[in-house]
Amino acid sequence: MTHAPSSPTPDWIQSLRGKILVALAGDPTGMAPYVRDIAEGDDAGYFVENGPAWTVHAGMGTLVAGIRALLLQALHPGALAGVHDWSRYREDPIGRLTGTVRWVITLTYGSKTQADAETRRVGRFHQRVKGEYRAGDGAERTYTAEATDLVRWVHLAFTDAFLAGHEASKKQIPGGPDAYVADWATAGRLMRVVDPPLTRDALRGEIDGFYARGELRGGERVDEVVRFLRKPPFPGVMGVAYRVLFAAAVATIPRRYRKMLGVRRWPLPVLTVTRVILRITERALGSGPRAQDMAYARLRRLEREAA
Structure with a gap:
């Protein structure tokens, strides 16, 4: 039985792929040097192959999560002061994003030596x-x-954002949400977080604790961050897609925090529209190697060496 040849990827999908990969990996192929390096190393890393962290961080929901994390982080005036005083996100938003993505990807898929x-x-x-x-x-x-x-x-803020972003994509997590929170607690400990929460309820209880103690606030600096995140300098189809992702990030934030941020949910089924955007994005990224493919290569090599 013969199969018809697959249709070529449309030019606009190819263009979108390059722009997304520059934003996520700092390289139009997605193979920035640190991504290629994930295939190297002599240990399996901190996170289990195809486990909760691998699954959540490989999903397209991370595009929503990144926006949501920055919004929520901005509500702590100490964290926001650090961003305001030291970050170049206004002059180089892509550079700020790729730096954060590098940390997440390397910890998730790299060897322990690379993660450290x-x-x-x-x-x-x-x-x-x-x-x-x-x-x-x-x-x-x-x-x-x-x-x-x-x-x-x-x-x-990061853990809750990744979890909420993945849940918005309607995809399952091995072991469920609690397994992801417990898995990514390893990253917290590497960053010197003492006794990070291990369940979704404990995670969100701690976030609400910051609110209840009056440690969070809105204000002029928060408004500045929200204005920038609402419409960063992304042109064309990427800009349109980004606005939907921003709306989805807002939709996953509890009302009390939306009020502090001064943002509102769209009166439309934004999460449904977002899932369409994420599927298109997944198609755009699906034609090339990914960080987890580099990790698979390292793990298979280690298995061969141990045999």
Whole structure:
């Protein structure tokens, strides 16, 4: 039985693929040097093959998660002060995004040696990040990027965002949501988070605890971040797709935090539209190697060497 040849990928899909890969990996092929390096290394890494972290971070829901994480992080004035004072997100939004993606991808799919080196790289930058901010209670306080409460808040916001983004895509997680929270707690411990939460309820309980203690606030700086994240300088079809992803990120945020951010849900089935966008994006990215493919290559090589 013969099969008709597959139809060529439309030019606009190819174009979208290149733009997305530049945003995610800093390279139009998706094979930035750090991604290729994942095939190297002499150990299996911190996260189990095809386990919760592998599954969630391979999904297209991470596109929603990245936006959601930045929105939620902005509500802690200490974390926001660090971004405001030290980040170049306004001048180089792609550079800021690719730096964060590099950390997530390397920890998830790389060897322990690579993950530890990446953690040290981020830590060296954080050592320089310090200043002052007005806390939720109005008091002036000093901050460092290594402060216990700020490191914890960033971990909580990231974990909840990845989880919510994946749940929005309607795809399953091996072992369920609690398994992912417990799995990604390893990343929190690598970043010196003490006793990170291990279940979805504990995770969201801690986030609500920051709110209940008055440690979160809106304000002019939050408004500035929201304005930028609502419409960053992405042209053409990528800009249109991004606006839907932004709306989806907003839709996954609980009402009390949306109110502090000054954002509203679309009165449309935005999550349904987002799933269509994510499927198109998945098709655009599906024609080339991925970080997990590099990890598979490393694991198969280690198996051969051990045989």
